[in-house]
Amino acid sequence: MRARRLFAAASVAALAVLSLAACGRSAPDVAAYVGDTRYSVDRVDEIYNDAQTQYADAVQSQRAQTGATPAPEELRSSVTRQDVLNLLVAVDLGKRLLAEKDIQAPDEVSPEQLQAQLQMPASAEYAKLWGEWVDISSALQEKLPPADLSDDAVMAVYHAIEKTGAIKSGLSVAQVREAFGEGGFVRSATALSSALREEAEKVDASINPKYGPIGVPSVVSTGQSLVFYSLPYINHDGPVTDISTPEAPQTTGAVAP
Known part of the structure; x- marks a missing residue:
């Protein structure tokens, strides 16, 4: 089944952060601009709040079956607003790439397939965005020529997975390369x-x-479970460490409205 192959090949790419410095593209109520499309802060909050509400309802329903009362912290999903924005931007750019390259992304991975390990009800928009993104990213990775491996790129992937606790920490480059095998998912990422x-x-x-x-x-299969995570931007040589949210420009006088 192709869906299983999607999980085995990690979708581990990442984007550079771009500034909202351009004239007319710095509205505080806009979370991101992608071409002519605006993603509002309210839109990000809406998806985030829905995810938290549906997660809490699911936990309470599950605990009610055993007569247990969940602690307040147990009702909070690990999903963040940053996670939501990451998905919105990635899906938008991915769709643009598909159209430009005339690549079809079959609708094969459903929220229902992801909900258990994503720990998010399939009805949540967050889970639906994840299902859409897995299809998009996998379709693109199958068509794009794989990049050359570098130690920096391999270690960037390793450190991102390491943060989730899904892989042993403190491994050397040689040990990571051995663990990753041929590193096909790093090349495609x-x-x-x-x-x-x-x-x-x-x-x-702009963000x-x-x-x-x-x-x-990003998602990768360990063989027993799926690991969901996100990487900083990686180019063909490795992670770019000097691309981040820019500091606000300094001013010496009144700011024009």
């Missing part, structure tokens, strides 16, 4: 990352500085 970065630049994408560095949502 780097190629996708580069394509997304170029598309972001082409459409003049509100209130959010952190944009990363493309």
Whole structure:
């Protein structure tokens, strides 16, 4: 089944963060601009709040069956507003790439397939966005020529997975390369990352500085479970560490409205 192959090949690309410095593209109520499309802060909050509400309802329903009362912290999903914005931007840029390259992304991965390990009800828009993104990113990775491996790129993927606790920490480059085998998912991730970065630049994408560095949502299979995570931007040589949310420009006088 193709859906299983999608999980085995990690979608681990990431984007550079772009500033809202362009004239007319710095509205505080806009979370991100992607071409002519605006994603409002309210839109991000809406998806985030829906995810938290549906997660809490699911936990309460499950605990009610055993007569247990969940603690307040147990009713909070680990999903963040940053995670939501990452998905919105990635899906938008991914769709643009599909159209430009005339690539079809079959609708094969459903929220129902992801909900258990994503720990999010399939009815939540957050889960639906994840299902859409897995299809998009996998279709692109299958068509883009794989990038060359580098130690920096391999270790960037490793450190991102390491943060989730899904892989042993403190491994050397040699040990990571051995664990990753041929590293096919790192090659395809780097190629996708580069394509997304170029598309972001082409459409003049920009991110509100209130959010952190944009990363493309990523998923990899350990063989027993799925690991969901996000990477900083990676180019063909490795992670770019000097691309981040820009500081606000300094002013010496009154600011024009």
